[in-house]
Amino acid sequence: MRIGLYFGSFNPVHNGHLIIAQHMMNSGHFDKIRFVVSPQNPFKNANELLDENLRYKMVSLAIKNNPAFEVSDAELDLPKPSYTIQTLDYLIKTEKQNAFSIILGSDNLEKLDQWKDIDQILRICDFHVYNRRGSQSISPKINANFTFHQAPFLDISATYIRELLHENKSVQYLVPDAILKYLI
Numbered sequence: 001m002r003i004g005l006y007f008g009s010f011n012p013v014h015n016g017h018l019i020i021a022q023h024m025m026n027s028g029h030f031d032k033i034r035f036v037v038s039p040q041n042p043f044k045n046a047n048e049l050l051d052e053n054l055r056y057k058m059v060s061l062a063i064k065n066n067p068a069f070e071v072s073d074a075e076l077d078l079p080k081p082s083y084t085i086q087t088l089d090y091l092i093k094t095e096k097q098n099a100f101s102i103i104l105g106s107d108n109l110e111k112l113d114q115w116k117d118i119d120q121i122l123r124i125c126d127f128h129v130y131n132r133r134g135s136q137s138i139s140p141k142i143n144a145n146f147t148f149h150q151a152p153f154l155d156i157s158a159t160y161i162r163e164l165l166h167e168n169k170s171v172q173y174l175v176p177d178a179i180l181k182y183l184i
Contacts, residue, residue, distance in 0.1 A: 001031045001032060001097065001098045001099070002029065002030050002031045002032075002098075002099050002101070003030065003031065003032045003033075003034050003098050003099070003100050003101070004021075004024050004025075004029065004030040004032070004033045004034065004100075004101050004102075004103045004128060005034050005036050005072075005087075005091075005100055005101065005102050005103060005125075006020075006021055006024070006033055006034065006035050006036065006103045007036045007038055007084065007087075007102065007103075007104070008035070008036070008037070008038060009037075009038055009041055009044060009049060009055065009158065010035065010037055010055050010058065010059050010158070011048070011049050011050055011055055011158045011162070012050065012055065012058050012158055012161060012162075012175060012179060012183065013035070013055070013058050013059045013062045013158075013175070013176075013179060014156050014157075014158060014161055014174055014175045014176075014179070015154075015156060015173070015174060015175060015176060016154040016156035016157070017035075017062075018062060018063070018066075018176065019151075019152060019154060020103075020105075020130055020151055020152075020154070021033045021035070021063075021069060021103075022066075022068075023130065023149065023151045023152065024103050024128060024130070024149065024151070025068045025069075027128070027149055029101065029128060029147065030068075030101070031068075032068060032069070032070055033068060033069050033070075033103070034069075034070050034071070034072050035059045035063065035069065035070070035071045035072065036072045036074065036075060036087060037052060037055050037056045037059055037071065037072065037073065037075060037076065038075050038082040039052040039075055039076055039080055039081075039082055040052075040080040040081040040082055041081065041082060042081040042082070042083065042116075043111060046081075048162075052076055053076070056071065056073055056076065057182070058179050058182055059071045061176070061178040061179060061182055062175075062176045062178060062179050064178070072091075074087055074090055074091060075087050078090065083115075083116040083117070084102070084115060084116070084121055085115075085116055085117040085120055085121055088100065088121060088124050088125065092124065099125075100124070100125045101125050101126050101127065101128050102121075102125055102126075102127050102128070103127075103128045103129075103130070104127060104128075104129055104130075105129070105130055105131075105132040106129050106130065106131050106132050106148075107132045109129065122145075126145035126146070126147065127145065127146045127147070128146075128147045128149060129146055129147070129148050129149065130148075130149045130151035131148075131149075131150065131151060131153065132153075156174055160174075161174055161175060165183065171183070
């Protein structure tokens with residue numbers, strides 16, 4: 001099975017994440033899209049993250065009605081911070097029958113050369129990149145197997161959603177209804 005790994009903090013998961021995942025599924029490159037909840041991205045501040053189990057639960061709720069989507073708790077049991085290479089090693093050992101690709105936004109191309117063991121990651125899998133506003137012209141600093149997708153531009157961010165929640169403002173239409181109920 002061809003699985004697109006969509007790594008993220010999902011702090012919280014929102015409609016933008018789901019639209020990108022569906023766009024990737026529609027591309028025909030994947031049999032499944034797997035949301036990999038990252039407990040602690042080495043490039044992000046841990047103090048701003050909701051509890052990892054809450055984020056996992058929210059992703060589960062958000063995707064429960066889409067049979068093409070699944071959620072992984074693999075990184076929840078791995079050492080922190082979360083490194084993609086550790087997750088890939090784990091998945092390849094436990095799911096030898098599957099082929100994995102990494103789905104990421106174009107804004108991540110700038111730091112890709114800073115990823116732990118990036119050379120090993122490049123030997124293991126390919127990358128499917130969707131455009132993010134403001135980073136469409138970023139070129140990868142490394143040579144890898146990239147497939148670029150013209151996904152919809154969405155100016156929805158988890159940061160914006162957290163700000164609205166902090167101000168007691170509505171996040172309706174920004175997050176799936178199940179997440180809205182869960183947050184309330």
